[in-house]
Amino acid sequence: MPLDRRTFLKGATSGAVLFTVGGVPAWLTPREARAEGADLRTLTPAQARALTAYGEVLLPGADEAGLAHYLDAQLSVDPAESLLMIRYLDVPAPWNGFYSGVAHALDALAQRRHDCPFAELSADAAHDLAGVIAGGEVADWAGPPAGFAHFVLRADAVDLVYGRPEGFDALNVPYMAHIDPEAVA
Amino acid sequence: MKRMKMVDAVIVGAGAAGAFYARHLAESGRSVAVLEAGPGWQHTDLQSSLIWARRLRWGGERVATTGEHPFGYGFNAGWGNGGAATHHYGTWLRLDESDFEMRSRFGRGRDWPFDYATLRPYYDRIQKAVGLSGDAEAEIWRPAGDPYPMPPLATFGQAEAIRRGFEAMGMHTAPMPMAINSQPYAGRAACIYDGWCDAGCPTGALYNPLVRDVPGALAAGAEIRNHASVIRVTSRNGRATGVEYADADGERCFQPESVVVLAASAVHNPAILLNSASDDWPDGLANRSGQVGRGFMTHSVAGIYGLFKEDTEPFMGVSGAQLSCRDGYGKDREQGFGSYQWLIAPAMKPNGLLGMAVTRADLYGDALHAFIRRASHHMANMLAMGEDLPDPDNRVVLGEGRDGYGRRPAKVVHRFTDDAMAVHRHAREEGLAVMRAAGADEAWAGPLGTAHMMGGTPMGSDPADSVVDGYGRSHDVPNLVLAGTGLFPTAGANNPTYTMYAVALRGVERLIDDWDAVAA
Ligand SMILES: Cc1cc2nc3c(=O)[nH]c(=O)nc-3n(C[C@H](O)[C@H](O)[C@H](O)COP(=O)(O)OP(=O)(O)OC[C@H]3O[C@@H](n4cnc5c(N)ncnc54)[C@H](O)[C@@H]3O)c2cc1C
Ligand code: SF4
Numbered sequence: 001m002p003l004d005r006r007t008f009l010k011g012a013t014s015g016a017v018l019f020t021v022g023g024v025p026a027w028l029t030p031r032e033a034r035a036e037g038a039d040l041r042t043l044t045p046a047q048a049r050a051l052t053a054y055g056e057v058l059l060p061g062a063d064e065a066g067l068a069h070y071l072d073a074q075l076s077v078d079p080a081e082s083l084l085m086i087r088y089l090d091v092p093a094p095w096n097g098f099y100s101g102v103a104h105a106l107d108a109l110a111q112r113r114h115d116c117p118f119a120e121l122s123a124d125a126a127h128d129l130a131g132v133i134a135g136g137e138v139a140d141w142a143g144p145p146a147g148f149a150h151f152v153l154r155a156d157a158v159d160l161v162y163g164r165p166e167g168f169d170a171l172n173v174p175y176m177a178h179i180d181p182e183a184v185a
Numbered sequence: 186m187k188r189m190k191m192v193d194a195v196i197v198g199a200g201a202a203g204a205f206y207a208r209h210l211a212e213s214g215r216s217v218a219v220l221e222a223g224p225g226w227q228h229t230d231l232q233s234s235l236i237w238a239r240r241l242r243w244g245g246e247r248v249a250t251t252g253e254h255p256f257g258y259g260f261n262a263g264w265g266n267g268g269a270a271t272h273h274y275g276t277w278l279r280l281d282e283s284d285f286e287m288r289s290r291f292g293r294g295r296d297w298p299f300d301y302a303t304l305r306p307y308y309d310r311i312q313k314a315v316g317l318s319g320d321a322e323a324e325i326w327r328p329a330g331d332p333y334p335m336p337p338l339a340t341f342g343q344a345e346a347i348r349r350g351f352e353a354m355g356m357h358t359a360p361m362p363m364a365i366n367s368q369p370y371a372g373r374a375a376c377i378y379d380g381w382c383d384a385g386c387p388t389g390a391l392y393n394p395l396v397r398d399v400p401g402a403l404a405a406g407a408e409i410r411n412h413a414s415v416i417r418v419t420s421r422n423g424r425a426t427g428v429e430y431a432d433a434d435g436e437r438c439f440q441p442e443s444v445v446v447l448a449a450s451a452v453h454n455p456a457i458l459l460n461s462a463s464d465d466w467p468d469g470l471a472n473r474s475g476q477v478g479r480g481f482m483t484h485s486v487a488g489i490y491g492l493f494k495e496d497t498e499p500f501m502g503v504s505g506a507q508l509s510c511r512d513g514y515g516k517d518r519e520q521g522f523g524s525y526q527w528l529i530a531p532a533m534k535p536n537g538l539l540g541m542a543v544t545r546a547d548l549y550g551d552a553l554h555a556f557i558r559r560a561s562h563h564m565a566n567m568l569a570m571g572e573d574l575p576d577p578d579n580r581v582v583l584g585e586g587r588d589g590y591g592r593r594p595a596k597v598v599h600r601f602t603d604d605a606m607a608v609h610r611h612a613r614e615e616g617l618a619v620m621r622a623a624g625a626d627e628a629w630a631g632p633l634g635t636a637h638m639m640g641g642t643p644m645g646s647d648p649a650d651s652v653v654d655g656y657g658r659s660h661d662v663p664n665l666v667l668a669g670t671g672l673f674p675t676a677g678a679n680n681p682t683y684t685m686y687a688v689a690l691r692g693v694e695r696l697i698d699d700w701d702a703v704a705a
Contacts, residue, residue: 058549080244083236088259088538090250130549151546154553155536162557163236163536171535171561173500176379178387181234 017073030066041076047103053119055157057130062157085155105143187438192216195442200268202668203448204398209693211405220413223264231385235537238384253600267394274505275364275391277683284677295674298646298655307687315392316370319362326511343497343565344507344530350623361506364392380532382504417461443704451638451671455581456595471659480575481641482676485609486634487569489616491625502532521607523572524678569612572678639673657692
């Protein structure tokens with residue numbers, strides 16, 4: 001179910017995004033949404049698993065910070081309201097096709113090389129495969145350009161882990177907000 | 186089609202140029218309707234977050250970017266009240282005298298229809314009204330002009346570290362002139378150096394259209410219609426008769442007027458003119474010269490980064506720059522023709538397109554954590570901005586397909602000239618040498634980037650090879666005025682907005698003086 005603009009902004013200003021947990025609507029941060037197992041609106045469970053596993057390899061902590069729920073929430077709004085970095089990168093909206101394409105390519109690559117989906121790879125195998133994808137030249141990669149996929153997913157993970165006030169705290173950097181950002185920003 | 190009430194002036198775009206024209210025309214007693222494709226931003230909307238800041242960027246119809254060096258439209262375009270200037274960084278440099286006389290002095294590019302001396306009083310007046318912080322004497326490269334009304338902004342660790350490098354190489358630095366208050370000015374607060382300018386400065390310390398022109402225009406009676414996307418300008422008997430637009434509900438509306446001011450950016454002004462083709466104007470409205478869309482320019486960007494032992498406080502300061510070096514502004518050099526400048530020590534955050542993590546896109550996993558932790562306290566950065574000469578093949582054209590209103594999308598085709606690329610490479614090498622001379626433990630450079638959009642509807646004296654005159658008035662359609670950075674015949678290497686305002690002030694004052702003749 002797509003979020004309409006008014007609902008999205010209402011949540012945004014109150015500090016959360018509207019997720020549904022067990023059929024009940026709730027205003028949650030991506031971290032909370034993940035912890036409570038909130039429903040996904042746009043990504044399929046398999047896509048969410050692949051993107052989460054990949055994001056976690058790119059920047060450990062992205063999973064717990066709610067990467068899949070963050071991406072899902074941002075892909076569920078009008079592109080003009082989206083906060084994803086991909087908005088800057090001249091990729092035509094909507095971006096669902098990009099993310100589902102990356103998820104599919106991750107699983108297909110892992111399947112071909114290791115006989116399992118990306119999320120089931122060992123830590124070492126996932127790390128090595130992420131290195132191959134980062135290199136950009138992957139003959140058996142069937143999705144959006146591999147190097148670009150690395151760049152975008154990595155940026156999403158960094159946004160979530162370090163782009164928020166708690167990320168600044170972890171770095172011992174003062175956030176110094178004029179106006180406090182909404183929970184997803 | 187819904188027909189709106191006649192107004193004296195309809196202005197397309199409530200960005201930097203549009204809001205400026207709206208305020209001046211409304212204050213001169215004209216009835217003004219502003220049609221703005223994006224939301225009606227207010228200061229209180231501007232959340233301090235590089236993630237939230239993305240909502241300020243263009244959210245309208247797709248703009249395709251192609252060519253060997255595609256222009257980064259997604260990052261460089263804004264929408265909503267204030268346009269890209271709502272989240273611009275306030276780095277306000279004048280162009281150099283030579284930038285206005287490129288053809289006569291060097292046989293390159295174009296001449297502007299006026300010289301620096303003609304524009305100087307407008308720069309001086311804008312500077313006084315806006316309030317610039319800087320040190321005119323320390324800027325040995327600065328053309329003649331009044332001193333800045335405020336002392337320079339404070340500097341922090343990374344600026345001091347990089348300054349050492351320039352000094353060691355026998356080069357000069359000076360405080361960057363900024364449209365940011367170093368002390369309270371014009372009823373606005375002083376900057377507190379938190380580095381959130383990219384998300385828009387909600388205190389008004391940084392001058393943007395939400396500070397003065399948008400509220401001023403509204404106070405003087407102008408109406409701003411948001412989510413109003415202009416489709417085309419209609420014309421009859423050689424004159425513009427009105428503007429067709431889609432309103433917030435998607436309904437097609439017609440706004441009749443006496444004068445049209447197109448201020449929809451260097452990409453959308455030409456796109457609107459090309460979409461306004463008719464039997465009388467088969468190649469696009471006001472395009473007898475064939476120059477509409479041609480000569481689109483952007484600045485090349487080279488990011489140079491370093492890690493230092495000392496604490497550089499990279500998160501402190503402003504998003505623009507702390508220091509300036511324009512030793513490389515001279516046009517003619519062995520390594521390539523054209524100017525470049527250094528923007529030294531912009532404040533950095535961990536994330537975002539100009540953030541720390543992006544500078545080392547090769548790192549991931551624990552290595553990325555370790556890098557971000559170190560960079561947060563020990564990184565320094567600077568950007569070289571290089572000149573792009575006008576090339577007729579770099580242009581805004583209309584792409585394939587039509588939307589529900591019959592409008593074709595804008596497409597930007599861009600390739601840096603060989604000279605521009607040579608200047609970019611030269612600056613990159615120089616930057617790495619500066620970083621090393623500054624004592625950086627590690628120094629590295631980022632990939633080629635693009636900043637700012639200029640040209641595409643160039644000013645000129647000759648109607649055969651330019652779109653508008655030196656006041657932004659169409660050579661072909663007497664009641665059509667263009668405003669914004671699209672008017673620039675050449676780009677120089679300095680950030681364009683200060684010059685855009687000086688040109689707009691000259692244009693709007695002439696329009697007010699000549700109103701009866703133009704609107705007749
Ligand atoms: C991140 C960033 C930092 C910058 N920093 C600096 C800096 O430090 N110094 C500097 O000099 N410059 C800087 N700039 C550039 C500066 O923002 C621009 O030069 C300036 O905004 C250009 O003014 P404009 O009026 O031509 O266009 P804009 O300010 O972009 O205004 C154009 C307006 O037209 C609207 N529009 C477009 N199409 C339509 C349509 N069809 N119908 C209705 N409305 C439409 C848009 O929504 C927009 O609001 C920066 C830009 C960016 C993106
Ligand atoms: S650093 Fe200064 S100019 Fe930038 S947002 Fe903060 S107060 Fe405003």
